Amino acid sequence: MKILFITNIPSPYRVDFFNLWGQFPNVELTVLFLETPEEHKGREKKWYHTNYTHFKPIFLRDKVALRNHVIFKDVFHWLKEKYDGIIFGGYAEPTYMVAMEYLRLHHIPYGIEVDGGLINKDSMLKFFVKKHFLSSANYWFSSGKVASDYLIHYGANPNKIIEYPFTSLTAKNLKDALGDISINDKNEQDWCKARGAYRRRAREMLHVEEPVMILSIGRFIKEKGFDLLFCLLPYLDRSTGxxxxxxxxxxxxxxFLKEHNLKNVHILDFKTPQELSTYFRAADLFVLPTRHDVWGLVISEAMAYGLPILTTDLCGAGLELVEEGKNGVLCHADDKSSLEKALYKILKMDLNHLGFESYKRIQNYTIENMTLSHYNYFKSQNG
Structure with missing residues (x-):
């Protein structure tokens, strides 16, 4: 089984995914990357890992500038080979677009994979551009119902959509998150008691003094909506951390923090996954006030630690994984009043119960299952 996957950067979860896929019998996986870790801006270098053990990584280099865009010409060298499957990790990159047009011209089938997707109020031109490229594929990999609705809106054939559990967590990551806690051998009361023990130990390590700890993780950029949360902080309960x-x-x-004497607000720099795990264990609630996130992997990571979720209705993972009142609450994106009401609402709920429901819901979201969905599809197509 010879597969070509074309994507932008070697993100850690993608590298894990490619390595697992490449270990299946008779799989020869080549991955074309548009950027190296050194070239990609906006991420700490510690975020990456470069263990390309079970697949062939190719970093495209031969580029030509076209106005404000870049197209990698050497993609055509790889498209001329024969594959059992070609997948694009999206559609919006100029290199993807010209490569798709090449494949269509030569009647070579290909697929598009989306990590998420939110239907926007597009201009007529933007809608037709999206529809042209998204509808032209032969099959689609979707991260769930929300993304599938997005694909269908832009012309995808619903009978050719393969849904997969999109995640950044391996089965080991999921197991290690809360160690010996398992939903298989514990009822909710026992699970909550064991989760509470992890919480207490983590808070001792971090010297957390507040009785309730709310955790948020994300880059300090406008899209993540942290400015909306900051505006509310002077008016919220000062005993909450x-x-x-x-x-x-x-x-x-x-x-701002000094002016309002917000000693219960702690701004922390980038943390490694190992460092973050202690904060996840210590927290009572996870909040992501994003203005727009086609997915939001940090949501599933928080759920793996048994945290209830408060996020917005423009967060793909929130729409897919958070059931209102069962394992979290959704508010309207870019709406400070809605965020405030959601905070008050969820803090009156049983956070332990919500966390238990989050933990149950996320158990099948592993990179192993994500990989199996892809492998099984191509196995069924190629015999």
Missing amino acids: YYIIGGKASYEIDQ
Whole structure:
């Protein structure tokens, strides 16, 4: 089984996914990357790992500038080979677009994979561009119902959509998150008691003094919506601790915290996955006030640690994984009042019960299952 996958960067979860896929019998996987870790801006270098053991990584280099865009010409060298499957990790990159047009011209089938998708109010031109490229594939990999609805909106054949559990967690990551806690041999009461023990130990390690700890993780960029949360903090319960991880506080944030004497708000710089695990275990609630996230992997990571979720209705993972009132609450994106109401609402609920439901819901979201979905599809197509 010879597969070509074309994507943008070697993100850690993708590298794990490619390595697992490449270990299946008779699989020869080649992955074309548009950027190296060194070239990609906006991510700490510690975020990456480069263990390309079970697949062939190719970093495209021969590029030509076209106005404000870049197209890698050497993609055509790889498209001329014969494959059992070709997948694009999206559609919006100029290199993807020209490669898709090449494949259509030569009647070579290909698929598009989306990690998520939210239907927007597009201009007529933008809608037709999206529809042209998204509808032209022969099959589609979708991260769930929300993404499938997105694909169908832009012309995908619903009978050719393969849904897979999109995640950044391996089965080992999921097991290690809360160690010996298992939903298979514990009822909810026992699970909550064991989860509470992890919480207490983690808080001792982090010296968390507040009785309730709310955790947020994400880069301090406008899309993540942390400015909306900051505006609310002076008016919220000062006994609740807010731990926001994602970068150094700007001068403006520092001044804001001092001006309002917000000693219960803790701005923390980038943390490694191992460091983050302690914060996940220590927390009571996870909040992501994003303005727009086609997925939001940090949601599934928080659920793996048994955390209830508060996020917005423009977060793909929230729409797919959070059931209102069962394992979390959704608010309207870019709406400070809605965020405030959602915070008050969820903090009156049984957070332990919500966390238990989150933990149950996320158990099948592993990279192993994600890989199996892809392998089984191509196995069924190629015999």
